Amino acid sequence: MKKYFIQNTPFIVPTNDGKLIEEHHGKASTDNAEISIAHMVAPPKWSEPFQTPEFEEYTYVIKGKKQFIIEEEIIILKAGQSIKIEKNTRVQYSNPFDEPCEYIAICKPAFDFTKVHREE
Template sequence: MAKKKYTIQNNPFIVPTTDGKIIKEHFGHASNGDSNLSLAHMIAPAGWSEPFQTPEFDEFTFIIKGKKQFIIEDDVIVLEAGQSIKIEKNTRVQYSNPFTEPCEYLAICTPAFSIDLANREA
């Protein structure tokens, strides 16, 4: 029998969080051991934020619903549903949702997201 050349992901890895953010990794380190790319569906609650970080991966974000704020070096950028952004690796960034509605989005990282590669500030 020939090996299938596709993978259907019905059970994404639910990343445990303490900040109310929902992270469902469909492909990546945690879900299938892939170190080349990660794909995650996320929902950031209203008022959510992360510390600044300087990731060692490129990150692509596509906003499905709501708004998300990015502070990229000295620029403050707000994306809304239907917009996307690529942030190059080794760029200092902070992600947040200072708005009143949750933000639903997709994040793709190359190489795959790893907390060890995020370089979050204390």
């Protein structure tokens, strides 16, 4: 048995907001509930509802900028910066800027739609 796995075919998460989500490791792609790693590109003016996930989320921005509203604080991350958001923290992710934002997201345990708790 090999001691490694190279991911060549990430799971493309279906979206209807123009955001690209390629899950390389996680529940949908490799049936790994412990951690998820996804490559994402958020289009200009993209946003999603507030959420309070039951998992930690790490974000590393590759290109562009990404806005976070954490509790009541607005934080803007630029290329080369990263952030860790603790589980059970109310957060909104968005790209209110005029250029796409490319980033890596890591969730621990893995991203789970039933544990993200998005607000309507």
